[in-house]
Amino acid sequence: MEKSPSSSPDFSVRDFFKRFPDDDACLAHIMEQRYGLKGICPHCGVETTFHKISGRKSYAGADCGCHIYPCAGTIFQDSRTPLQSWYYAIYLFIATRHGVSAKELQRTLGVTYKTAWRIGHQIRDLLAKANGFEALRGHVEIDETFVGGMQSDNIGRSRKQKTVVLGMKQRKGRLVVEVVDDYKRSTLKPVILETVEEGATVSTDLLRSYLLLEHFGYDHGRVNHDKQWVNGIHHTNNLESFWNLFKNSVRGTHVHISKKHMQRYLNEFSFRSNHRERVNLMFDLVVGAL
Ligand SMILES: [Zn+2]
Structure with a gap:
């Protein structure tokens, strides 16, 4: 299994340390993404440039003297973990195909397990925000699957529990994956109607719940997976590969994910799938979502 972040040729570990050699470089990046180094001061409205105040985590406006704290209101604000460690953790998340376990973070960053x-x-919540919200259109694949996980019952015993997950993938476009309670028509309907634009062509398997699509203005085609994987233009192969990657990674990296946290891991994996091969730009996207 490939786990090394060096598997992203466009942005290696060496590139990372070149772009973010210390905490100040990370702070400058946050400042640029959130406010810019030149422009209208968010406090007083004067047009100015900003420079770093030495020894502090803040910038000052050259023309107005206002102080700006780039980390204010973000996950970095009250953290005792150095900014560069945060950035390196983000790097691992966006560069590593199979994801990063808390144990690995603990070891790599030298923090406690709880902190890791x-x-x-x-970071997973941040990736969810950076993932975008626009509706899926054109040709969309929809498929459901079960992902294994542990859930505590009401007296604290852990038991194996499968979580139902619904995937929606625009061909050559964005992937959206949602945890759902079950795959009944009434459960899937609001999720699909909110995510997929009316009029889209939709490919699914034979699950009866998907017949709802025919009542809501979608052009619906089905594939009988007992007999074939492709039916003309219709298949759900993009989602099948995503399920394979996700399930193998869960087994290999995280072992078990509870239903409670499943959505966060799905956000992480769908973010990577949506922004593949643009690791360097992904930093701007992620920090822009702060
Ligand atoms: Zn000002």
């Missing part, structure tokens, strides 16, 4: 676990989830 929290950092991981905060």
Whole structure:
């Protein structure tokens, strides 16, 4: 299994340390993404340039003297973990195909397991925000699957529990993956109507719930997976490959994911799938979502 971040040729570990050699370089990046180094001061409205105040995590307006704290209101604000460590963690998340476990983060960043676990989830939430919200259109594949996981029952015992997940993938476009309670028609309907634009061509398998598509203005085609994988233009192969990658990675990297946290991992994997091969730009996207 490939786990090394060096698997992203466009932005190697060496490139990372060149672009973000220390905490100040990371702070400058946050400043640029959130406010810019030149422009209208967000406090007083004067047009100015900003320069770093030495020894502090802030910038000052050259013409107005206002102080700006680039990390204010972000996940970095009250963190004792150095900015460069945060950035390196983000790098691992966007450059590593199979994801990063809390154990790996703990080892790589030299923080406690608890801190590593929290950092991981905060980054996953950030990736969800950076993922975008525009509706899927054109030709869209929809497919459901079960992902294994553990869930605590009401007396604290863990038991294996499968989580139902619905995937929606625009051909040559964005992937959206949502945890759902079950695959009944009434459960899937609001999720699909909110995510896929009316009039889209939709490919699914034979699950009866998908017949709802025919009542809501979609051009619906089905594939009988007992007999074939492709039916003319209709197949769900893009989602099949995503399910394979996700399930193998969960087994290899995370072992088990509870239903409660499943959505965060799906956001992480769909973010990578949506922005593949643009690791360098992904930093701007992720930090822009702060
Ligand atoms: Zn000002």
